[in-house]
Amino acid sequence: MDLSDTPEMQAFRKEVQTFLKTHQADFPATMLLARPDGAAQRWQQLLVKHGYAARTVPQAYGGAGLPLDVMELRIIVEEFIAAGAPLGLANQGISMLVPTLLELGTEEQKQQWIPPTLRGEIIWCQGYSEPGSGSDLASLQTRAREEGDDFIINGQKIWTSTARDADMMFCLVRTEPDAPKHAGISYLIFPMSTPGIEVRPLKTMTGHAEFNEVYFTDVRVPKTSVVGERGGGWLTANVTLRHERGMLGDPNQTEARFNRLVKLMQEETRDGKRIIDDPLFRNRLARLQAEVIAMRCHGLRLLSARAHKKQTGLAGMVVKLLGCELNHQIAGLAIDALGAYGLLYHGDEEARSGGSWQRLFMFDLGLIIGGGTAQIQKNIIAERGLGLPRRATRAA
Amino acid sequence: MEFDLSESQHMLQQTLERFFADKLPVGGDADKLRSILEGRDDAKSLEAGLRELGLDKIMLPESVGGLDGSLLDAACAQEIIGRYAAPLSFMTQHVLVPLAIKRAASPEQAQTWFSAIANGTMRCALALPEEAQAIQEQNGALSGRSAFAFAGTNPTHILSAAGGHVWMHKIDDAGIERKARQTIDKSRDLAIFEFAGAKGERLAGENAPAALPRLLGAARILLAADMVGAASMMVERAVAYAKEREQFGRVIGSFQAVKHLCAEAAAALEPCRALFWYAAYQFDSDGEDWEQLACLTKAHSAEAAHEAARKSTEVYGGAGFADFTGLHFWFKRVGAGRQLLGNPDRLFEEAAQRQGWTS
Numbered sequence: 001m002d003l004s005d006t007p008e009m010q011a012f013r014k015e016v017q018t019f020l021k022t023h024q025a026d027f028p029a030t031m032l033l034a035r036p037d038g039a040a041q042r043w044q045q046l047l048v049k050h051g052y053a054a055r056t057v058p059q060a061y062g063g064a065g066l067p068l069d070v071m072e073l074r075i076i077v078e079e080f081i082a083a084g085a086p087l088g089l090a091n092q093g094i095s096m097l098v099p100t101l102l103e104l105g106t107e108e109q110k111q112q113w114i115p116p117t118l119r120g121e122i123i124w125c126q127g128y129s130e131p132g133s134g135s136d137l138a139s140l141q142t143r144a145r146e147e148g149d150d151f152i153i154n155g156q157k158i159w160t161s162t163a164r165d166a167d168m169m170f171c172l173v174r175t176e177p178d179a180p181k182h183a184g185i186s187y188l189i190f191p192m193s194t195p196g197i198e199v200r201p202l203k204t205m206t207g208h209a210e211f212n213e214v215y216f217t218d219v220r221v222p223k224t225s226v227v228g229e230r231g232g233g234w235l236t237a238n239v240t241l242r243h244e245r246g247m248l249g250d251p252n253q254t255e256a257r258f259n260r261l262v263k264l265m266q267e268e269t270r271d272g273k274r275i276i277d278d279p280l281f282r283n284r285l286a287r288l289q290a291e292v293i294a295m296r297c298h299g300l301r302l303l304s305a306r307a308h309k310k311q312t313g314l315a316g317m318v319v320k321l322l323g324c325e326l327n328h329q330i331a332g333l334a335i336d337a338l339g340a341y342g343l344l345y346h347g348d349e350e351a352r353s354g355g356s357w358q359r360l361f362m363f364d365l366g367l368i369i370g371g372g373t374a375q376i377q378k379n380i381i382a383e384r385g386l387g388l389p390r391r392a393t394r395a396a
Numbered sequence: 397m398e399f400d401l402s403e404s405q406h407m408l409q410q411t412l413e414r415f416f417a418d419k420l421p422v423g424g425d426a427d428k429l430r431s432i433l434e435g436r437d438d439a440k441s442l443e444a445g446l447r448e449l450g451l452d453k454i455m456l457p458e459s460v461g462g463l464d465g466s467l468l469d470a471a472c473a474q475e476i477i478g479r480y481a482a483p484l485s486f487m488t489q490h491v492l493v494p495l496a497i498k499r500a501a502s503p504e505q506a507q508t509w510f511s512a513i514a515n516g517t518m519r520c521a522l523a524l525p526e527e528a529q530a531i532q533e534q535n536g537a538l539s540g541r542s543a544f545a546f547a548g549t550n551p552t553h554i555l556s557a558a559g560g561h562v563w564m565h566k567i568d569d570a571g572i573e574r575k576a577r578q579t580i581d582k583s584r585d586l587a588i589f590e591f592a593g594a595k596g597e598r599l600a601g602e603n604a605p606a607a608l609p610r611l612l613g614a615a616r617i618l619l620a621a622d623m624v625g626a627a628s629m630m631v632e633r634a635v636a637y638a639k640e641r642e643q644f645g646r647v648i649g650s651f652q653a654v655k656h657l658c659a660e661a662a663a664a665l666e667p668c669r670a671l672f673w674y675a676a677y678q679f680d681s682d683g684e685d686w687e688q689l690a691c692l693t694k695a696h697s698a699e700a701a702h703e704a705a706r707k708s709t710e711v712y713g714g715a716g717f718a719d720f721t722g723l724h725f726w727f728k729r730v731g732a733g734r735q736l737l738g739n740p741d742r743l744f745e746e747a748a749q750r751q752g753w754t755s
Binding site: 001002003004005006009071262266274276277279282283285286287289290291293294295297298300301303304305307308310314315317318321322375377378379381382383385386387388389390391392393394395396 | 397398399400401402468635638639640641642645646647649650652654655656658659660662663666667668669670671673674677689692693695696699740741744745747748753754755
């Protein structure tokens with residue numbers, strides 16, 4: 001065990017710190033707008049130039065073209081967070097579509113789509129789940145019928161976040177209706193402005209429409225829209241899903257949220273006493289703290305293993321399951337600490353943080369369910385991590 | 397940055413795993429362990445094996461042929477010992493006592509005692525402050541009772557704490573009486589030691605006052621490692637069982653409910669490993685907050701281990717509840733580790749106090 005930086009990493013850390021000090025005036029207000037504004041795009045460009053965004057994307061496609069080093073990536077995140085600097089764009093196009101194109105796209109597709117996506121000029125949305133195909137995504141029914149050089153798409157997608165703002169969609173459709181379930185799917189990319197596409201906001205229990213439904217009525221796209229093999233869309237989709245799962249349950253965010261909870265419990269009072277002075281609440285807080293620290297250590301263990309190209313096995317399969325649950329529990333304790341005041345929501349003057357703990361609590365339940373339900377995660381852990389049989393079998 | 401055990405720590409675990417798989421095989425009804433716990437056999441060959449591997453000297457200085465190990469080295473070994481619920485006094489006799497001597501004894505005391513421990517003529521029991529410990533000191537004589545001391549095998553001495561100091565007594569000397577303690581966990585060597593005006597030797601080193609917190613912290617981290625090990629073995633056995641046991645025409649491991657019990661148990665335990673590595677590492681490097689970390693590590697590991705022990709037992713069904721598989725030996729190992737030196741609620745409160753959460 002050695003938690004110190006190597007000399008090379010120390011030097012790299014200083015480099016990042018110097019960059020951030022030098023460019024403090026250039027920090028945009030946010031990188032999280034659905035469509036990055038001018039300040040965000042300029043910041044993104046600056047980051048890519050210095051290798052702090054799109055670090056490993058080849059220069060030919062507008063990235064920094066540097067070798068993958070998970071330790072360097074981590075140092076970038078640590079130093080940016082420490083300096084209060086926004087990290088590079090991490091929208092769906094950048095985190096999911098670009099890696100997929102890099103792995104499976106044609107040269108033409110890479111040249112056409114990667115550079116403007118990295119610049120924040122093209123916004124993407126993901127057309128995967130359908131009302132009838134959630135956990136069983138491969139059962140999807142949105143049909144792409146052949147007509148000359150085009151596909152005609154009919155069907156519906158759901159849980160498409162950013163569909164309202166997106167320029168382009170990457171979409172799974174069934175192109176080979178007679179092929180077995182997993183072999184009949186193709187991964188297409190096409191503009192959201194194509195005639196026949198209708199986006200309807202999808203309100204969730206939070207009261208906000210963080211997601212959308214997308215309806216396709218005779219949407220005509222050229223056959224060249226396929227990424228990867230025609231009929232090989234399931235493979236292509238799995239590349240994307242692998243990158244998505246890595247994003248959920250990040251320990252850094254959890255730690256920040258936990259620290260806000262401690263502050264809340266130190267500031268809120270009931271009958272003149274701070275909530276944190278109540279041993280029952282203090283006990284719950286300490287329990288969550290232990291989990292937060294455990295997940296932090298676990299994250300470092302995984303990072304170190306990947307940096308040294310070691311297999312992570314079962315350890316690598318538990319982050320989404322445990323991390324999302326922990327986030328939800330943290331929000332839950334905040335609400336309990338507030339008591340009836342924890343029920344207050346948007347519009348009530350006395351709602352703490354504008355009711356954001358309640359919003360987080362509910363949205364976190366959505367994250368426990370989305371991106372691979374907790375039950376699916378447990379199936380994966382049991383089958384791929386512990387070797388339990390996928391199907392009903394007799395003893396070997 | 398390397399957040400992993402070293403090569404030699406991995407090898408230590410692999411060596412110990414092979415040793416115990418041979419000496420205390422867990423399959424069937426765990427009969428080898430059972431015969432020791434039920435008093436038909438003793439742990440002498442296990443202890444001899446441990447000596448052959450050099451583990452009795454893991455924390456002793458190189459000057460007496462020791463390995464000068466760290467707490468992380470010891471915790472790695474303890475995890476495997478816990479995996480086999482091995483009835484060995486490794487934690488107290490071979491780790492905590494040397495740590496105490498290192499930290500609290502004078503150079504002269506250390507030299508004498510380390511030599512004697514190394515050649516096996518000195519075997520120490522350990523009485524750490526526990527819930528039911530009230531030992532008073534007056535003019536160098538100790539009176540009172542340690543209700544949950546770790547006795548070890550044929551101890552010649554006992555290390556205890558009283559009046560803010562650490563003391564070494566010869567057990568044969570006047571004023572010390574040992575009584576048996578019957579707990580659910582026969583794999584642990586707990587005993588009652590009663591002191592009646594017993595005169596002993598105060599550990600006279602410069603750092604003596606700081607020794608007690610160090611001992612408690614180290615012990616808690618070792619207990620965490622032990623529980624993680626024991627619970628992990630339960631999960632492995634449950635998974636193996638689920639792949640074999642058939643009901644309704646199929647192996648029970650193909651039912652989602654059973655898969656989920658196993659997955660939940662395994663997932664709960666997994667981060668505990670990184671946590672006790674980190675806690676031991678902070679202890680060894682005197683990093684900030686190691687005392688608080690030790691509390692949180694033991695408390696959290698105890699809860700995760702209990703969840704895993706419970707779910708593994710349920711996967712085993714009636715066979716898990718029955719005596720004949722011996723699964724309950726591990727259940728009790730986990731349960732005993734939970735209560736000794738602070739159970740979860742007490743440790744969570746201590747951690748909260750340490751970081752100033754209370755006014």
